[in-house]
Amino acid sequence: MTTAPAQAGWRFRQPSVIPGFGLTLGFSLAYLTLIILIPLSGLIWRSASLGWADFWAIAGDRRTINALEISFGTAFLAAAVNVVFGTLVAWVLVRYRFPGRRIVDAMVDLPFALPTAVAGIALTTLYAPNGWIGKLLMPLGIKVAYTPLGIVVALVFIGLPFVVRTVQPIMEEIDKEVEEAAATLGASRFQIITRVLFPGLAPAIITGFSLAFARGVGEYGSVIFIAGNLPYKSEIAPLLIVIRLEEYNYPAATAIAAIMLALSFVMLLVVNLVQTWSRKRYG
């Protein structure tokens, strides 16, 4: 590897004396290009061939807008639910020792491993108006399956491990002494959690949220079984893409995909910037 000439505006920072910087960076870039960049730019290329007028016509279509709203809205809600209960699950797993803890710990990963279609069918069976849980909710006027609420339920299931697995290791690192220090200063248990522990976990929780959210936006398999897939009501954007593909309407499919891509990228970028900012502050 040759060093950049001195008059160059900026240089690669030499990270360490261990060799391999050029090789590993080169490999990473090539790999990312092959796996992520080329497919995604193909997508943008195809949708760009549409022309602005057609693109906006598809983007402005009521059905597209509704599908995007449902996808992003339910993913956001599900991620928010997961942040609360996923953090709680992580807390219980880290802080308490009880029989079967290992089993519960392993169970958290099941949504990772289970085929999403299986999850979708299982949840639909449970939450359908004649299912075990759906039956109980029916008299209360709550319909879960075949509504956006069902989508949220499926996405909560899918997203849980993302939050638990990102928060858990950070929680394990929390220094017992910091809590003890807060207690000697007169802070109640509640104040210790809200003022000392929680702010320390915030970066991990934000990461967990963004992972669960991103997963939720892209989820297809489990949702289509429970959603009912009524256009304008409970049709998610990934499903709309598939429908367009089946109609051989490739430009429309790629246009919707490109919009999803742009929205997701912007949201993840924002989350990343928040992360960087908080890391810089708190070290």
Place this chain on the structure above:
Amino acid sequence: MEVRVANVRKEFERFPALHDVSLDIKSGELIALLGPSGSGKTTLLRLIAGLERPTRGKIFFGDEDASQKSIQERNVGFVFQHYALFRHMTVADNIGFGLKVRHGSSRPPAQEIRRRASELLDLVQLSGLEKRYPAQLSGGQRQRVALARAMAIEPKVLLLDEPFGALDAQVRRELRRWLREIHDRTGHTTVFVTHDQEEALELADRVVVMSQGRIEQVGTADDIYDTPNSPFVYGFIGESSSLPVKVENGEVWLADRPIGLSAPHAPEGEATLYFRPHDVELLDGCSGCIAGTVAASRRVAGTRRVELEIGGERQRVEIELPVGHPAAQKSRVAFRPGRWKLFPAA
């Protein structure tokens, strides 16, 4: 505030960490708990703080029984070895934390808290660092912030757990002097834990020497150093040499000869003689002394340490000689300990 530890026993899962410990700490005193690791010194400190509950016994703050009070109610300032600062808070917020978490009318207004924080920062000589985060401070600075934070709640007692343990030697010495100054200025009753005898002897009004869950000796630096009351204290504090001896007719005998030390009150029979290597009187002739051949010699700062082989059993003791002393390898040196003490043979 006086602190009284009365017959406290602490067990961790059946394993006793403290056996029946009693200790009176006077108001305004700076006291050191000194001992090797596993001696129970940190456990005792944590019991006083309320971070642990005694298995038996009581702890009094003044006349009040504090043993049943929660940590929050005890109002103690605790400083941890690894600072335990809140890293998402600025220095000022860290210091003000104890005041901010108070309820209702006992919580000072925000402005008052800020004023108090910067006052304490002045006291710990870190003025102007209010807006920094702990990650932006050096170890010594973090520990000062931790101390300011502990003092912000106007604690009844200030408890420090190896406060300088994580710092390098230079900073340690500096902070040691500085802690003494702060103590003299504020007058808090202060208890600190250390395994560094130099730190304990230099800093504390009184030193509590602990070993294996018991208090071995309590006293001023002079008491502890000059009149240790157990072989452990002799060995743990400062340098010491020991020799197996015998007491007969009020005289101390080494092998078959009296060594010129009379011990009229010591029990007859086997004993161990302890003395300090630097506290010896060198003799020329030898009638009633300890004599040995030089086995090794090394230069230590302003003096020379020699190892002497005594008698046929090749017992080795260390003594200090002036640098100019002509003793060479294999030469014979005779001496008699100045201050010494006998303990029954173990």
